Amino acid sequence: MAVAHRSDINLNIGLDENRVPEEMTWSAADSGVENSKTKAAMISIWDEKAQETLRIDLWTKDMPLDQMKKYIHQNIMALADTLERAGGEADYAKDLREYALDLGEKMNVLKRG
Template identity: 35%
Template sequence: MHTSTITINVKLDEDKVPDQIEWKASSSTADEYQKANAMMVAFWDAADKSALRIDLWTKDMMVDEMADFFYQTMTTMADTYLRATQQQELSDDMKKFAKDFFHKFRLTQQQQNQ
């Protein structure tokens, strides 16, 4: 059996706020650590029937980037859900919510900039 290792390094500032996030996967073609401004990692605990999550973002993450990150994450979650369950209608509902979310975010940004 092959094992792949994913390493995540989070550098914190003096107040323990994430300053830099970098990651590397042993089965990746990238030789160097990849930088990121945000991350979401979720694990399913079957014994407790609960999700264990790690959500971090750096202080450099901009609000518009966070909205785009959430939009893309929700969209890919819908794709994953479809592959796992074959529930097209529910997947489509998730994608519609993601689009509505991003559209509302853009509207609020436009209103704030007026």
């Protein structure tokens, strides 16, 4: 099958003299995002040959810890969604969500009613 369309997602990272991120923006033309400021990004790439995940975790040095905790919690919840949607693994996704909810309570990023 021929590729019908290509799409780019770009990160622009401003580094200090020690190569620590000070500012970040991202763009995704197909989504209408252009140089939107952010304080964190996680990129996970599946290396099929090595059968392992390659990762880049970036965050600006001024990102508050409470925001980082929310970011981590929401990423775990998103992983559960992906597991269910892409893999059809509803039971595992439910377990992961329960773990994320417990962790979110412990980190004080949410309160269960």
